[in-house]
Amino acid sequence: MASTENKDGTGLAKRIETWVRPAIREIGAYHVADATGLIKLDAMENPYGLPDAVRRGLIEGLGDVAVNRYPDPEAAGVRKSLAELYGVHSPMDMLFGNGSDELIQILALAVGGPGRVILSVEPAFVMYRMIATFTQSEYVGVPLKSDFSIDLDATLAAIEQHQPALIFLAQPNNPTGNLFDEAALKAIVETAQGLVILDEAYTAFTDSDCLAWASQYENVLVMRTLSKVGLAGLRFGMLFGHRDWIVQLNKVRMPYNINCMTQLAIELALENYLVFSAQCQQLREARTTLFNALVSMDIGTVYPSEANFILVRLAGGLSAPRVHQRMKAAGVLIKNLHGAHPLLENCLRLTVGKPEENQRMLHALQQGVGLTD
Ligand SMILES: Cc1ncc(COP(=O)(O)O)c(C=O)c1O
Known part of the structure; x- marks a missing residue:
């Protein structure tokens, strides 16, 4: 666009201010973090790919x-x-x-x-x-x-x-x-x-x-x-x-x-729904393993979960945003919830992944909170 300023003094910013409702201008867009190159455990996705039968059916169909x-x-x-x-x-x-x-x-x-x-x-x-x-x-x-x-x-x-x-x-x-x-x-x-x-x-x-x-x-x-x-x-x-x-x-x-x-x-x-159900059952089992491992780390409150993620509130002077950043630097993306709501102060949300991903996440968390180098 050549110019944002029109002859009558109205520019693009002015037009936006005039026409986009204030309630929309004030909010931020739904934020999706870039997960390139990271183990993605921030969005409650199922980590397992498509079952083979579905994959074949898709290719044919x-x-x-x-x-x-x-x-x-x-x-x-x-x-x-x-x-x-x-x-x-x-x-x-x-x-x-x-x-x-x-x-x-x-x-x-x-x-x-x-x-x-x-x-x-x-x-x-x-x-x-x-x-x-x-x-x-x-x-x-x-x-x-x-x-x-x-x-x-x-x-x-x-x-x-x-x-x-x-x-x-x-x-x-x-x-x-x-x-x-x-x-x-x-x-x-x-x-x-x-x-x-x-x-x-x-x-x-x-x-x-x-x-x-x-x-x-x-x-x-x-x-x-x-x-x-x-x-x-x-x-x-x-x-x-x-x-x-x-x-x-x-x-x-x-x-x-x-x-x-x-x-x-x-x-x-x-x-092929049974395959998906079996994967979810595996994730439920992995959730228990992850929960126990998190509790034994003694880094704060680990909240029991009936979903495919676990909420953790860090204690002992640990900062959720900082730990989140360090985990990212270690190659694992989780969700920092600090600042989203007063009840979520110093909270992180960890999606349950495959056992090996959960191990990597736990390791990155240990590094993040300074338990290991
Ligand atoms: C409670 C709840 N409802 C709805 C959704 C949205 O799901 P969908 O991917 O079907 O839009 C989410 C996604 O995280 C959720 O947590």
Whole structure:
């Protein structure tokens, strides 16, 4: 661009200031760290690659995908397999998103908006707040207790006061990894007039299962994703609930949000779902090993986790940002959460990887905290 200053004195910066809403100008973009050359344990991905059968199926099938045509807007093949996998039948239905991120956006577009409140607990998955901002909804974050359990009195009071259109609760929670007390979740669902979204992004790593709540409570929808089980790159999230809710939400969904390559890959993956389940089981076992190793390092509080990551709060004068940097220098990328929320002071989030990656991570952590050179 030749100049940012126009004849009438309005430059690009001025135009941006005039036209981009202040709430958008004020926030930072969702940050994705560059992991080039590093062991990537910052984003709760499954470290195992595609099962061989899926890989072969993809190589054989991709060439025949009709990319000149728009994809099936209903993703019928995927829908059929998922209905079988999760036992979904009428009057329950499903809505698919380009990741559950998009489902959060669809919900906020359809149910949130100016003059409406979206509520969650804090700390929680950051997109709840960001998407509330994008959709001009008011966001209310009720702090968790210091042990990361729900402060039920404060949450019910906030629900009475703000009458939220939407409540998001992740079970288990990100970034803390704990499950919330089911009695507290029920009290929230029974108090709320609006929709409660139980976000089961980490369902593969816990025995907790709230899917049935979507049929038991008319104000509950359950959200899941294939990202954490090994398909993060495909971007595919699922929302389960009564078809009357799904019909309304579906109006806001972009018609072709699940592309044809993704549909093929997911159908193949679902045919081989047992392989992914077995990988998740391995990660659960690796989580226990990692947890015990972290506890024995005696570097602070290691929080028990029902997800594929572990939250650690460093003590004894150790600084999470500094340790994070040192681990990066040692070739391991994890997530520094210090500064993200007061309850996350000096916290690091470690994604569970393959056993050898976890060993490398532990070694880098030991170096980072100065236990070894
Ligand atoms: C609780 C929770 N919900 C939703 C998501 C988004 O998942 P997806 O990859 O399906 O957009 C995440 C991702 O980290 C998450 O932690």
